[in-house]
Amino acid sequence: MNKEFEPKILGILCNWCSYMASDLAGTSRSQYPPNIRVVRVMCSGRIEPQLILWAFQQGADGVLVGGCNPGDCHYQEGNYKALRRVTLLKTMLPQFGIEPERLRLEWICASCAEEMRKTVEEFTNTLCRLGPLKVQIPQIIPVTGKAVVEYVQT
Amino acid sequence: MLLRDEFSKNGDIRIGVYVCDCGTNIAGKVRVPEVVEYAGTLPHVVVAKEYKYMCSDPGQDMIRREIKEQKLNRLLVAACSPHVHEETFRNVAAQAGLNPFLFQMVNIRELVSWVTKDPDKATAKAKDMIRAAANRVLFHEELEPLKYHIKRNVVIVGGGIAGIHAALLLADSGEHVYLVERESSIGGHMAMFDKTFPTLDCAACILTPKMTMVKSHPNITIMSYSEVVEVNGFVGDFKVKVRKKPRYVDEENCVGCFECIDACVFKDARYPNEFDFGLGKRKPIYMPFPQAVPPVPVIDADTCIEFKTGKCPKECLKACGERAGIDFAQKEEIVELEVGSIIVATGFDSFDPKKMPQYGYGIYSNVYTSLEAERLFNASGPTAGELVLRDGSKPKSVGIIHCVGSRDENHNRWCSRVCCMYSMKLAHLVKERTNADVFNFYIDIRAAGKGYEEFYNRTMEEGVQYIRGKVAEVTDNAQTKDEEGKLVIRVEDTLLGMIRRIPVDMVILSVGLEPQHDALEVTKMFNISCSGGGWFMERHPKLAPVSTMSGGVFLAGACQAPKDIPDTVAQAGAAASEALALSHKGVIEVEPNTAFIDETLCSGCQVCVGLCPYSAISYDQEKKISILNQALCQGCGVCAGACPSGAAQQHLFNDSQLMAEIEGALAGVL
Ligand SMILES: Cc1cc2nc3c(=O)[nH]c(=O)nc-3n(C[C@H](O)[C@H](O)[C@H](O)COP(=O)(O)OP(=O)(O)OC[C@H]3O[C@@H](n4cnc5c(N)ncnc54)[C@H](O)[C@@H]3O)c2cc1C
Ligand code: FES
Numbered sequence: 001m002n003k004e005f006e007p008k009i010l011g012i013l014c015n016w017c018s019y020m021a022s023d024l025a026g027t028s029r030s031q032y033p034p035n036i037r038v039v040r041v042m043c044s045g046r047i048e049p050q051l052i053l054w055a056f057q058q059g060a061d062g063v064l065v066g067g068c069n070p071g072d073c074h075y076q077e078g079n080y081k082a083l084r085r086v087t088l089l090k091t092m093l094p095q096f097g098i099e100p101e102r103l104r105l106e107w108i109c110a111s112c113a114e115e116m117r118k119t120v121e122e123f124t125n126t127l128c129r130l131g132p133l134k135v136q137i138p139q140i141i142p143v144t145g146k147a148v149v150e151y152v153q154t
Numbered sequence: 155m156l157l158r159d160e161f162s163k164n165g166d167i168r169i170g171v172y173v174c175d176c177g178t179n180i181a182g183k184v185r186v187p188e189v190v191e192y193a194g195t196l197p198h199v200v201v202a203k204e205y206k207y208m209c210s211d212p213g214q215d216m217i218r219r220e221i222k223e224q225k226l227n228r229l230l231v232a233a234c235s236p237h238v239h240e241e242t243f244r245n246v247a248a249q250a251g252l253n254p255f256l257f258q259m260v261n262i263r264e265l266v267s268w269v270t271k272d273p274d275k276a277t278a279k280a281k282d283m284i285r286a287a288a289n290r291v292l293f294h295e296e297l298e299p300l301k302y303h304i305k306r307n308v309v310i311v312g313g314g315i316a317g318i319h320a321a322l323l324l325a326d327s328g329e330h331v332y333l334v335e336r337e338s339s340i341g342g343h344m345a346m347f348d349k350t351f352p353t354l355d356c357a358a359c360i361l362t363p364k365m366t367m368v369k370s371h372p373n374i375t376i377m378s379y380s381e382v383v384e385v386n387g388f389v390g391d392f393k394v395k396v397r398k399k400p401r402y403v404d405e406e407n408c409v410g411c412f413e414c415i416d417a418c419v420f421k422d423a424r425y426p427n428e429f430d431f432g433l434g435k436r437k438p439i440y441m442p443f444p445q446a447v448p449p450v451p452v453i454d455a456d457t458c459i460e461f462k463t464g465k466c467p468k469e470c471l472k473a474c475g476e477r478a479g480i481d482f483a484q485k486e487e488i489v490e491l492e493v494g495s496i497i498v499a500t501g502f503d504s505f506d507p508k509k510m511p512q513y514g515y516g517i518y519s520n521v522y523t524s525l526e527a528e529r530l531f532n533a534s535g536p537t538a539g540e541l542v543l544r545d546g547s548k549p550k551s552v553g554i555i556h557c558v559g560s561r562d563e564n565h566n567r568w569c570s571r572v573c574c575m576y577s578m579k580l581a582h583l584v585k586e587r588t589n590a591d592v593f594n595f596y597i598d599i600r601a602a603g604k605g606y607e608e609f610y611n612r613t614m615e616e617g618v619q620y621i622r623g624k625v626a627e628v629t630d631n632a633q634t635k636d637e638e639g640k641l642v643i644r645v646e647d648t649l650l651g652m653i654r655r656i657p658v659d660m661v662i663l664s665v666g667l668e669p670q671h672d673a674l675e676v677t678k679m680f681n682i683s684c685s686g687g688g689w690f691m692e693r694h695p696k697l698a699p700v701s702t703m704s705g706g707v708f709l710a711g712a713c714q715a716p717k718d719i720p721d722t723v724a725q726a727g728a729a730a731s732e733a734l735a736l737s738h739k740g741v742i743e744v745e746p747n748t749a750f751i752d753e754t755l756c757s758g759c760q761v762c763v764g765l766c767p768y769s770a771i772s773y774d775q776e777k778k779i780s781i782l783n784q785a786l787c788q789g790c791g792v793c794a795g796a797c798p799s800g801a802a803q804q805h806l807f808n809d810s811q812l813m814a815e816i817e818g819a820l821a822g823v824l
Contacts, residue, residue, distance in 0.1 A: 029268050
């Protein structure tokens with residue numbers, strides 16, 4: 001394990017459960033590795049594979065997708081959609097030279113502060129073991145949609 | 155290429171960054187001056203400031219002033235969680251004439267200072283998150299909150315004291331209330347008790363009048379023997395489907411004379427009455443207890459001869475005669491209600507002591523649960539208020555075991571809060587009715603509440619003995635002559651430091667409170683969450699104790715956590731006033747995070763149509779594209795996550811905003 005290496009984790013968390021859990025981890029003063037940067041979305045169902053690949057391309061060593069427990073999604077079944085997308089993407093990651101373990105999907109309920117803490121800790125350890133993501137991801141992002149086109153062109 | 159500084163879609167972008175110390179909450183870990191200095195160097199940031207408490211009046215004033223003076227058109231506040239102060243700072247922006255959706259909150263307290271040990275790391279993380287937001291706001295647009303009309307009706311689920319109290323408050327102030335109760339009568343657990351601690355008011359005397367008021371109130375519709383089966387819609391406009399189970403007695407026609415019950419071919423009551431936990435008996439047509447509301451009997455199809463064989467002389471029908479109250483053909487009915495808000499007041503279940511066989515419940519006939527004891531003490535209960543053993547004799551000694559199933563690693567870890575107090579109440583009642591010796595076995599006495607400690611002292615003065623120690627077992631294995639024919643309670647008395655064996659005639663198990671057995675299904679139906687243990691979760695434990703994460707759905711009573719009647723009533727009042735505040739506002743502003751479809755990009759593949767959980771997207775056959783109905787969209791973004799051509803987007807979470815945020819978040823070095 002590379003002791004010097006500090007992996008970068010991007011957490012994309014749903015507003016109602018996993019983001020609440022990280023809020024609660026704060027309120028309960030849980031201490032966990034500082035390696036995660038969090039982006040909040042309303043539901044894990046919003047997360048498209050493109051955003052995950054973009055995160056890898058921007059230098060993330062790992063991406064954590066957080067949603068509500070099965071059956072608890074605030075919007076009924078968004079987390080099942082996330083599960084399908086993440087599962088599919090995981091099968092494709094090796095083709096980009098990315099270990100599937102670098103993408104992690106977790107159901108973390110709103111009161112599961114301890115699980116949040118453990119997840120970040122474990123994930124950080126996993127990524128320390130894997131080392132930095134060395135692959136240069138070229139233009140793997142399918143450039144679709146006006147907003148994205150505009151964004152990539154600026 | 156880190157930041158897209160050359161990007162300026164909306165002309166000249168001027169960002170103001172305000173970093174809060176939150177006293178020492180943030181500044182104790184994050185080096186705020188360094189963060190502020192860094193923020194000032196970010197592209198488009200024209201001002202970056204630190205303040206001790208950004209949410210305070212002077213903090214807000216400063217932001218408002220600078221928005222105007224510096225002509226800011228983007229606002230960033232790095233402080234606590236958006237769940238705490240996003241609303242506050244959106245208002246600040248709006249007051250200064252800035253569209254509130256050009257603001258972004260950065261959470262550097264819950265996500266950074268409170269969870270990070272190392273100040274260097276915390277400072278770096280705060281910088282990254284501010285950079286992410288500064289990148290993101292470049293892509294923010296002006297938005298208008300969506301406004302919806304609020305329906306003035308309220309549905310209250312659960313007719314215990316919580317539901318009853320909330321219903322009366324709302325109805326008195328002019329709202330129409332549907333009170334849905336799954337049992338045949340409202341009243342909940344409180345209707346089972348004889349007396350209530352600590353004042354020893356007679357439960358019926360304070361509850362029955364309220365139940366009658368509910369019955370006669372023009373603004374309340376009681377839907378007893380009914381359950382909610384489906385909830386659709388959202389705050390202000392819920393559609394609630396209620397299943398009314400057939401009770402085979404017509405509520406409209408029944409006059410409440412009970413001649414049908416007297417007339418039943420079963421001259422004696424012979425079936426166990428569920429309300430008395432089988433200690434009392436009932437007929438197939440019955441009232442669970444005399445004060446039941448609505449005062450309409452129920453026919454139990456499982457025991458009624460007419461339902462079993464079709465060959466009953468139907469004396470009940472004859473007795474009812476022209477009043478035509480009995481209706482064997484009654485069918486289950488689904489009623490759809492349209493309401494603006496919902497109060498969930500489904501109460502609690504009690505711990506099943508069979509899970510602790512060492513206490514002998516179900517093995518020794520004179521081991522009772524506290525709720526059974528409540529029924530025995532009740533003047534209108536199965537023994538008309540006499541505390542008697544199974545053989546009808548009065549006990550000479552009674553042991554009351556506290557905390558059964560509570561504060562127990564093997565069962566429920568929580569304290570059930572009311573057991574100490576109701577155990578004292580039961581001890582007092584045993585003394586009052588039988589003058590037996592009473593032993594209370596406790597782990598700790600928890601008597602926090604107005605008049606509670608005084609009540610504890612009173613019971614000690616009355617001669618109740620308190621023994622500190624968790625009971626090991628209840629057994630009929632006599633070792634001495636005194637123990638013969640008795641139940642022996644084995645306990646380690648931790649004050650005396652010795653093992654004791656206390657022989658008694660009757661054991662009462664003070665069973666703890668648990669979430670209702672179907673709590674999980676209820677949370678799913680109303681789209682609310684559970685906290686640890688399965689109690690319903692409030693929006694904020696301190697500041698929003700009766701709200702939930704679902705707008706327009708409120709909590710009252712023991713469904714949120716174990717609590718006594720005074721707290722339940724207080725919370726029910728709070729839930730009622732929340733519902734009232736909502737309906738008096740008349741309109742509600744909803745976060746404009748809805749999705750939209752760019753018609754020029756949509757290829758008409760219809761992936762989104764099937765994915766939308768709210769049927770907000772439909773396919774336009776003529777234009778050959780998907781169309782989104784804003785009013786139905788709830789803002790999950792699942793369509794935006796799936797659209798292969800990027801036509802479906804979500805306001806506040808569109809692709810460019812998220813990509814910019816991700817890029818900004820990852821641009822730092824760890
Ligand atoms: C043995 C014992 C003694 C007690 N003694 C006292 C005392 O002396 N003083 C005191 O202050 N407190 C006492 N308490 C506590 C007291 O019982 C509670 O504070 C109070 O009952 C809580 O009221 P509630 O309305 O929230 O819940 P409940 O009384 O449990 O009522 C909930 C109601 O909702 C209904 N319901 C549940 N689920 C649904 C559903 N899905 N759809 C429709 N309806 C539903 C139930 O049938 C019930 O009628 C005692 C508790 C116990 C166990
Ligand atoms: S809201 Fe959490 S996964 Fe959908």
